[in-house]
Amino acid sequence: xxxxxxxxxxxxxxxxxxxxxxxxxxxxxxxxxxxxxxxxxxxxxxxxxxxxxxxxxxxxxxxxxxxxxxxxxxxxxxxxxxxxxxxxxxxxxxxxxxxxxxxxxxxxxxx
Numbered sequence: 547x548x549x550x551x552x553x554x555x556x557x558x559x560x561x562x563x564x565x566x567x568x569x570x571x572x573x574x575x576x577x578x579x580x581x582x583x584x585x586x587x588x589x590x591x592x593x594x595x596x597x598x599x600x601x602x603x604x605x606x607x608x609x610x611x612x613x614x615x616x617x618x619x620x621x622x623x624x625x626x627x628x629x630x631x632x633x634x635x636x637x638x639x640x641x642x643x644x645x646x647x648x649x650x651x652x653x654x655x656x657x
Contacts, residue, residue, distance in 0.1 A: 547559055547565050547568050547569050547574065548568055548614050548618050549614075550610075551569075551573060551574070551610040551611060551613060551614035552611070552614035552615060552618075554607060554610075554611055555610075556573070556574050556575070556603050556606045556607055556610050557569050557573075557574040557575070557610070558574065558575040558577065558589070558592065558593075559574060559575070559576060559577065560576075560577050560579060560585070561576035561577060561578050561579060562579050567648075568618075569610075570609075570613070570649075570650055572606060572609045572610075572613075572650055573606055573609045573610035573613045573650065574606060574610055575592055575596075575606075577589055577592060609650065612650075613650055617648055626642065626644055629642040630642050
């Protein structure tokens with residue numbers, strides 16, 4: 547899913563486990579879990595909706611691309627490591643929280 551978003555593709559994933567944590571409602575399409583029949587029906591319904599209105603995909607493209615490049619690159623991981631080291635050196639500040647799912651990054655993180 548991250549590679550798809552980084553390449554400019556909006557993912558469709560099950561809202562479960564790792565993929566359900568990496569993709570948000572703003573950056574892709576999350577299909578709820580259920581029985582096999584329910585999952586197939588939900589995918590069919592979503593694909594029909596997207597075929598009827600492909601602008602839904604376009605609306606999420608930029609956010610998906612930004613999320614992959616702002617939060618899951620080596621530079622982003624390096625920033626997180628620096629935050630941990632800063633907290634270790636001065637534990638009076640807030641402890642870094644990189645729990646999943648990570649929220650969408652604010653636009654200020656363009657660097």
